[in-house]
Amino acid sequence: MAEHLSLYMPEWLAYTLAALVHAFLLINVIAVGALFFIWQERKVCGRIQDRLGPTRVGGKFGWLQTLADGIKLLSKEDTMPKGADALLFRLAPYISFCASFAAYMVLPFSSGYSAIGSTIGAFLILALLGLEVFGVILAGYASGSKWSLFGGMREAAQVVSYEVPLGLSVIVPVVVAGTMDLTAIGDMQRGWFTNWFVFHDPFTFITFWVFFSCATASVNRAPFDLAEAESELVAGFHTEYSGLRWSFFFMAEYGSMFLVSGLGVVLFLGAWHGPIPILEPIAYQTRGEAFHWGGFIANMAGVLNFILKAVILVTVMMWVRWTLPRLRIDQVMKTCLKYCMPIVCFTFLGATIWSYFVPGGLFLKPAQPYGAVRDFSAEYRRPPLEAGSTQDAEQAPAAALPHHAAATPTGAAIPRVAGRLADAPNREARP
Amino acid sequence: MNLLTEPVGVAHYMAVGAVLFVCGAVCMATKRNALGILMGIELVLNGANVNFVAFSSRYLQADPSRALGLDGQLISLFVIVLAAAEAAVALAIALNFYNNFSTIDVDQADELQG
Amino acid sequence: MINWHTVLFLLFALVTCTFAVAVVASNNIVRMAFYLIISLGATAGLFFLADAPFVGAMQLMIYVGGTLVLLVFGVMLTAQGPFVSMRTSGGEWVLGVIVGGSLLALLLQAAFSVDAWRAAPLPNPWGATVAANGLEGTVIVQAKQPNRPGGEPWEGTVIRFQSEPESGESLVFYPEGGKPLPTAAEWVAFLNQDPRFSEHLIASLPEGSSGSAPVADGDQVRLARRYPRTDERASGIGLALLGARPDAGGAGRDGNTGYLLPFEIVSVHLLVVLVGAAYLARTKKRVTSDGRTAAD
Secondary structure, three states: OHHHHOOOOOHHHHHHHHHHHHHHHHHHHHHHHHHHHHHHHHHHHHHHOOOOOOOOOOOHHHOOHHHHHHHHHHOOOOOOOOOOOHHHHHHHHHHHHHHHHHHHHHOOOOOOOOOOOOOOHHHHHHHHHHOHHHHHHHHHHHOOOHHHHHHHHHHHHHHHHHHHHHHHHHHHHHHHHOOOOHHHHHHHOOOOHHHOHHHOOHHHHHHHHHHHHHHHHHOOOOOOOHHHOHHHHOOHHHOOOOHHHHHHHHHHHHHHHHHHHHHHHHHOOOOOOOOOOOOHHHHOOOOOOOOOHHHHHHHHHHHHHHHHHHHHHHHHHHHHHHHOOOOOHHHHHHHHHHHHHHHHHHHHHHHHHHHHHOOOOOOOOOOOOOOOOOOHHHHHOOOOOOHHHHHHHHHHHHHHHHHHHHHOOOOOOOOOOOOHHHHHHHOOOOO | OOOOOOOOOHHHHHHHHHHHHHHHHHHHHHOOEHHHHHHHHHHHHHHHHHHHHHHHOOOOOOOHHHOOOHHHHHHHHHHHHHHHHHHHHHHHHHHHHHHHHOOOEHHHOOHHHO | OOOHHHHHHHHHHHHHHHHHHHHHHOOEHHHHHHHHHHHHHHHHHHHHHOOOHHHHHHHHHHHHHHHHHHHHHHHHHHOOOOOOEOOOOHHHHHHHHHHHHHHHHHHHHHHHHOHHHOOOOOOOOOOOEEEEOOOOOOOOOEEOOOOOHHHOOOOOOOOEEEEEOOOEEEEEEOOOOOOOOOEHHHHHHHHHHOHHHHOOEEEEOOOOOOOOOEOOOOOEOEEEEOOOOHHHHHHHHHHHHOOOOHHHOOOOHHHOOOOHHHHHHHHHHHHHHHHHHHHHHOOOEEEOOOOOEEEO
16 A cells, blocks of 8 residues: 555655554554443353343443443443552553454455455464463452452463463464465465365364364453453452453453454455455456555455454354353363363374375365465576567556556556566466 | 664664673673573673674665675574573573562572682 | 654654653663663564564564563562562763773764665656667567666566666667657556566656657656565465575575574474473472472
């Protein structure tokens, strides 16, 4: 986006604008997401417990309930215990929230629709998500309360342990795809739903469930919410919090729930592709960087697809929370170290061997990335172009020109054929 | 020198690395808490890492061919990994020390004086 | 106007240094740990700015997310009071500040004394001039690019892009024999299609020119710098850990070997450390004075 803008205005201004737009959109995603999810959680919980949930605020279905909650929280007294470490106590919720928010930077909502198109996206999300634990630990410690301290300690032990199987289960689709770029991973799963990585081979199928369990644990949701076990620890790490600071913990929690669900959707469930490839013909004609309505509509549909799938995963998390009893802390550690770890090590090995011998997976032809996966060695040892390829290269601009003439009728505007598709002939796609 | 417009070079990174290093060294020298000393070590290692990464970058030098390239990044990766290992062992030692002496003040660990 | 890279660098550098000093100055061990977290997190930001995103992510993942959580855990396990502090005496402070200050002065002086380390990065390739000279011959691409080892030219290809700061930047086009000169629009399209060029620059026609006439002397092509997705070298790091050096033209050539052996050693080292740390930190059975064994 900044590149587009920089053609019309100074570079620094373009980058400022692009950054502001991205930050604005992402903050909205988290805030509106939290509003919706809190309401949804109440409704789901109510239905599971044979109640109605909120019904009054905002007319039908009580859909304004969260807003009313928010106003109530705003008006609450902001208390701090006497023995608390004031600075850390005040900062802790924001640390949690910032970590959750920062991880959204690399999450693609549709093909290329991410704030930062990083080729190490999957890794970066995990790294940033891992920072969220600090808010909880510091909150637990700074509260000066034993309940909070126990909550924080449990959280530290649990999250550090669960990071290992979570990381390994993320590696499995990365191995299958051959890249850590989330956009490229998503693009490879286009087509029918059998192309989704969860159906790629038996190992990825198992891995998805391990991933989902570990993701639930790493965002502190029941049945792994030992840090806030209300039957033992009052409210765990946020016992002493009230008002707005408390609600920041909740924003962070719902933010990271959506984040790990989104990560799961990108890695396993076909990302922004629907189960049936309806819009694909118009989506992929226009892979250049020039703006095109067909691509735009397809991408918007992709965003809807993505959000729908992620919301479904979040709903499953809620369903699990209100139906399963909480585990004990030793059971949590046992689940991680004795079950998740061996399973995911096995599937990692299996997926590696599988993608070596059966590169295509169970149902599909070998997934072809759109030039996003680059053969690194070929980059550096580029053979001299032969006559044939020179011909191709020289015919390419002529072929590309009419399209751009159509897109920019004046001709004075910017014909640009750059982008991944344009690079594709010169880069070998890897199976 | 206009700091808002002038591009940064390796020297700027080295200055940050130097600050980290000195802070770490002073931290190691003055703290009496074993874990404080451990934090000093982490700072020193990070100061070194900043320098490695700065020298590996092609965008911070006038002559990019003199950049270390992947070597600098790889060495800093090794430093990070070894720092993790070192922290684990040092923490285990500190816990052991705490178990035996009920304190973590390194000045109390003077039994070898006889 | 504003160079965001510099501004962000200053921001992260300031945070890093401030909180590093705060680690030294603070006496409260939990606060120290917190300041250290922020300092190292900002260092990761510096790594991202120095075009090493993989190292930056590694720093966040292992250092901040792993090692420091461990450290905070250790702090919690060994803290006696609610907030432990161990005072450093005034004399130690004075000594520490004097020695540290002189060391810092020395290091800073060393850092800024080498001219090559202060210099600016890539020249800004805006507004290059297109010169069409010569009516025969092959179209040759020669790119003197800093990202390529040795900056050797690609032979037998299409455009010569010279980037010499003294003489200004010029694109030299040599049309092939018998072929008509390409139009400016075709050149622009071609430039943007060739990955060797388009990886670094975006070419476009200046405002108001139609681009349908053949290239003539003095024609302008507007060039914008493309910021490439430079973190693609994460795969280079992976390959180097396996022993191949794609950036050095293959394994073992010119003494540029990969890092397979150090990688293996580090892996074994980590395993040994894991076992050793678990052994050191385990609960010990101790024989009490009345001869029974008891957990510590």
